Amino acid sequence: MIYLDNAATTFIHPDVIETIQTSLAQVKGNPSSVHELGFEATREWNAAKDTIANIFHVSKKQLIFNSSGTEANNIVIQGRYYKTPKARFITTLTEHSSVLNTFKALEKRGADVVYLDVDEQGFISLGDLESALQEAPTTLVSILHTNNETGVIQAIEAITKLAHQYGALVHYDMVQVLMHAPVDLAAIGCDFATFSAHKFFGPKGVGLTYIKDLTTLEPHTVGGSQEYRLRAGTPNLSLAKGFVKALEITEQNRADWHTKITHLSKTLLEKLDASSLKYTLNGPPIGTSRIPGTLNIAFDGVDAIDLRFFLNDHEVYLSLGSACDADSMHASHVLTAMFKGDEARINSSLRFSFSPDINEADLDQLIHLIETYKKSA
Numbered sequence: 001m002i003y004l005d006n007a008a009t010t011f012i013h014p015d016v017i018e019t020i021q022t023s024l025a026q027v028k029g030n031p032s033s034v035h036e037l038g039f040e041a042t043r044e045w046n047a048a049k050d051t052i053a054n055i056f057h058v059s060k061k062q063l064i065f066n067s068s069g070t071e072a073n074n075i076v077i078q079g080r081y082y083k084t085p086k087a088r089f090i091t092t093l094t095e096h097s098s099v100l101n102t103f104k105a106l107e108k109r110g111a112d113v114v115y116l117d118v119d120e121q122g123f124i125s126l127g128d129l130e131s132a133l134q135e136a137p138t139t140l141v142s143i144l145h146t147n148n149e150t151g152v153i154q155a156i157e158a159i160t161k162l163a164h165q166y167g168a169l170v171h172y173d174m175v176q177v178l179m180h181a182p183v184d185l186a187a188i189g190c191d192f193a194t195f196s197a198h199k200f201f202g203p204k205g206v207g208l209t210y211i212k213d214l215t216t217l218e219p220h221t222v223g224g225s226q227e228y229r230l231r232a233g234t235p236n237l238s239l240a241k242g243f244v245k246a247l248e249i250t251e252q253n254r255a256d257w258h259t260k261i262t263h264l265s266k267t268l269l270e271k272l273d274a275s276s277l278k279y280t281l282n283g284p285p286i287g288t289s290r291i292p293g294t295l296n297i298a299f300d301g302v303d304a305i306d307l308r309f310f311l312n313d314h315e316v317y318l319s320l321g322s323a324c325d326a327d328s329m330h331a332s333h334v335l336t337a338m339f340k341g342d343e344a345r346i347n348s349s350l351r352f353s354f355s356p357d358i359n360e361a362d363l364d365q366l367i368h369l370i371e372t373y374k375k376s377a
């Protein structure tokens with residue numbers, strides 16, 4: 001089996017499984033209870049947040065655990081809409097569906113949302129952003145930090161500066177970042193950031209929202225007083241501990257992973273150059289404003305859906321784009337925004353997303369299979 005779908009999800013690390021199992025067995029109380037079992041759960045909860053706060057250079061009171069990257073994004077976007085329903089929201093055409101569809105739903109309730117276009121490499125234009133900010137008072141600029149389909153990293157520093165200059169708050173969906181780059185939220189200076197544990201060897205079903213100032217959001221889930229009343233519901237301590245464990249493992253190994261994954265990505269392109277296949281890398285070159293581990297590649301004369309089935313039959317697992325849209329037969333909205341009407345390029349593109357567990361022999365096998373498919377097609 002060759003697994004090249006790490007942008008969809010990574011395989012949970014065995015030490016993370018052990019942490020979750022131990023916590024499930026040992027911590028029995030509800031952190032909201034005012035007795036020793038509750039105090040014990042609260043101590044564990046706070047310790048989990050302390051660890052993350054130290055790594056991200058923020059305060060633990062600015063962190064809210066929740067059920068997923070999807071919910072983490074909804075907490076910010078819906079929360080900001082309930083706070084300031086009349087103001088403008090700015091996002092992009094190439095967001096993850098958890099952002100795009102949240103905005104589409106809010107538009108039905110009357111929200112003013114501007115979707116910025118991208119160029120052929122997947123970057124927004126700062127000029128377009130400034131024009132949208134100038135046109136109307138803007139409450140939130142919500143941008144995908146690192147694109148899940150192409151690995152493209154937007155011009156974060158400039159976007160933050162520009163949005164703040166016009167009084168707008170800034171949210172970055174950073175779900176795809178942690179496996180590849182360290183995160184210092186104080187240095188980034190954004191107002192909100194969102195994460196999901198299953199993208200860096202943690203469990204599925206646990207996300208995290210960073211909120212610089214808790215008073216800037218209204219709750220999207222209403223109930224008890226958990227998570228500063230911004231995300232009601234008894235917290236899932238075991239999964240939160242799994243998030244922390246996965247983050248600690250990532251912090252310890254990221255530099256080595258980055259070296260290995262960069263080498264693998266470059267090697268894949270070199271091997272493709274030496275093969276019979278004609279291809280184009282979608283997005284900017286490796287070594288520029290992108291993560292190396294997510295490569296979106298168009299193969300001349302190939303039907304990507306068909307090739308994915310062929311590879312699946314040979315136990316090579318990858319996606320065309322976002323796993324969350326995999327049930328729809330629509331062409332990728334990200335590639336559509338980048339390449340407009342170039343359907344041949346869009347429909348011949350596949351996403352290869354690496355983990356450090358891949359090796360060069362896997363790449364040889366992959367290329368061999370694509371060549372075999374091409375000959376038989």
Ligand SMILES: Cc1ncc(COP(=O)(O)O)c(C=O)c1O
Binds near residue numbers: 008069147
């Ligand atoms: C960029 C991005 N944002 C948000 C999400 C949603 O995260 P989750 O799967 O935890 O809901 C994903 C997952 O694919 C993603 O890639």
